[in-house]
Amino acid sequence: MTLRLAATPSGLETAARILRDGGLVAFGTETVYGLGGDATQPAAVARIFEAKNRPRFNPLISHFATAEAAFEQVVATPLARRLAHAFWPGPLTLVLPRASTSTVSDLAADGLESLAVRVPKGESIQALLRAVGRPVAAPSANRSGRISPSDASHVLEELEGRIDAVLDSGPCQVGLESTVLDLTAEGSPILLRPGGIPAEALEEICGPLAYPESETETAPASPGRMLSHYAPALPVRLNALSVSPTEGLLAFGPTPLAGAGAGWNLSQAGNLEEAAARLFSGLRYLDKQGAVLGLTGIAVQPVPAHGLGLAIQDRLRRAAAPRPAL
Ligand code: TXA
Ligand code: MG
Numbered sequence: 001m002t003l004r005l006a007a008t009p010s011g012l013e014t015a016a017r018i019l020r021d022g023g024l025v026a027f028g029t030e031t032v033y034g035l036g037g038d039a040t041q042p043a044a045v046a047r048i049f050e051a052k053n054r055p056r057f058n059p060l061i062s063h064f065a066t067a068e069a070a071f072e073q074v075v076a077t078p079l080a081r082r083l084a085h086a087f088w089p090g091p092l093t094l095v096l097p098r099a100s101t102s103t104v105s106d107l108a109a110d111g112l113e114s115l116a117v118r119v120p121k122g123e124s125i126q127a128l129l130r131a132v133g134r135p136v137a138a139p140s141a142n143r144s145g146r147i148s149p150s151d152a153s154h155v156l157e158e159l160e161g162r163i164d165a166v167l168d169s170g171p172c173q174v175g176l177e178s179t180v181l182d183l184t185a186e187g188s189p190i191l192l193r194p195g196g197i198p199a200e201a202l203e204e205i206c207g208p209l210a211y212p213e214s215e216t217e218t219a220p221a222s223p224g225r226m227l228s229h230y231a232p233a234l235p236v237r238l239n240a241l242s243v244s245p246t247e248g249l250l251a252f253g254p255t256p257l258a259g260a261g262a263g264w265n266l267s268q269a270g271n272l273e274e275a276a277a278r279l280f281s282g283l284r285y286l287d288k289q290g291a292v293l294g295l296t297g298i299a300v301q302p303v304p305a306h307g308l309g310l311a312i313q314d315r316l317r318r319a320a321a322p323r324p325a326l
Contacts, residue, residue: 002156003165007124015167016131019044024051026141026155027128028169029120031091031177031196032148032280033155034063034138035163039108045137046107051162054144059110060137061093061178062117065129070094070117073102073135079206080183086205089121091178091196108137114184124169140177141166145231147287147319150175150280175277176311185210194311196276232287232298236320240299248286250300257301262289272308279312283319 005011005025015025019036022044026035035051037044039062048060064070067084074080074096083094098104098115109115117135120126129136140148141155141163149155152168159166179195181202188210191199199209234248242257243249249260253270256263264282266275286298300316303309 002160002163004152004156005165005167007167007169011167012124012127012131015128015165018164019128019132019136020134022047023164024048025128026149026152026159026163026166027125027138028122028152028167028172029063029125029138030089030122030172031120031174032150032172033141033152033166034120035141035155035159036063036136036138038132039104039135039137042105042107045105048137048139051159052139052142052144054139058139059112059114059116060108060139061180062104062108062115062135063125063129063138064117064119064135065126067119069135070119072099073104074099074115074117077183079189082205083181083183083202084119087197087201088119089126090119091121091174091176092202093118093178093180093193093195095180095182095184095192097184104135104137108135114182116180118178120178122169122173124167128167147232147280147283148177150277154280154284171277171281173277174273175279175281176308176315179311181206181209194314196308196311198307199310200307231321231323232283232319234287234290234295235297236283236316237297237299238316238320239302243299246294246296247299248289248295248297250282250286250298252301252303257299260299261293261295262286266303266312272304272306272312275303276308276312279315 022041037048093116095114095116142158150172155166174196177195179197180193182190189206191209243260245261248262251265
């Protein structure tokens with residue numbers, strides 16, 4: 001049984017109690033819904049992997065109410081503090097050396113010497129993290145390899161009966177996961193995953209960013225970078241310049257292609273923030289329409305390659321990537 005909790009003082013209180021007792025609560029953040037468990041209890045973390053059906057080799061992000069709490073768990077550099085000051089609370093995850101005094105379990109950190117930390121934005125997630133008072137590990141609240149949820153009802157579609165509760169704080173504002181920045185290497189910070197904070201905004205503080213060397217199925221620097229990660233059921237075709245009646249259209253901008261069997265416009269106005277917020281809902285919607293109407297695929301109109309457009313393109317490339325054999 002999965003409880004559906006409202007974001008009221010008593011809902012928050014219940015959610016915090018479940019987490020402290022080692023249970024699982026999905027909650028809204030500004031990016032996507034996370035599937036939270038107490039990062040200090042390996043049994044709680046194990047339940048997260050089990051509920052998601054997630055391969056064990058994925059380290060999880062630990063979430064905190066404040067930068068001070070986050071920096072108790074890692075060795076923070078001056079650059080990390082500047083980034084935290086500029087972007088927290090907000091959609092930025094920093095990978096830093098794990099402090100020797102860190103209370104985060106090895107299972108949550110996947111035994112790595114580094115730890116990913118983030119301070120999410122939003123009244124209810126902030127109140128929840130304050131009430132729990134411990135690091136909360138939370139991957140996106142979807143089954144492994146599926147579309148990230150940006151609404152409480154998406155979470156229930158994926159995980160109903162597999163988790164203790166979902167705290168409903170409404171739709172997520174950013175709609176894309178956080179940007180993951182690795183500060184452990186010498187030299188430039190490495191952008192492991194594009195996300196809610198555009199690279200250009202980071203570069204104003206960090207200078208030029210570095211990028212992971214290669215993207216392979218077998219040894220991803222960051223498992224969020226695995227190909228075929230954000231997979232709808234229907235095959236996805238990128239940069240479509242025309243569309244057929246048997247396809248669903250994921251459009252962008254004021255001139256959606258004519259002739260599709262179903263359509264979802266990421267942003268009529270061509271606004272990339274709006275498009276990011278509507279991306280995962282759009283893929284879900286077209287998937288469902290596909291099942292009803294017997295569509296054969298999803299065609300995606302080009303999205304510009306700047307700002308949040310880079311993160312949107314990244315997610316779409318994954319949605320279109322060849323699927324691993326199951
Ligand atoms: O917006 C978000 O980041 C959401 C919300 C719930 O906070 N969380 C999320 O978690 O997207 P998840 O587990 O789906 O993605 C975490 C990403 C993965 O790509 C993972 O590999 C990377 O962060 N990551 C975590 N710990 C890491 C570490 N120590 N070193 C490198 N990458 C790490
Ligand atoms: Mg995920």
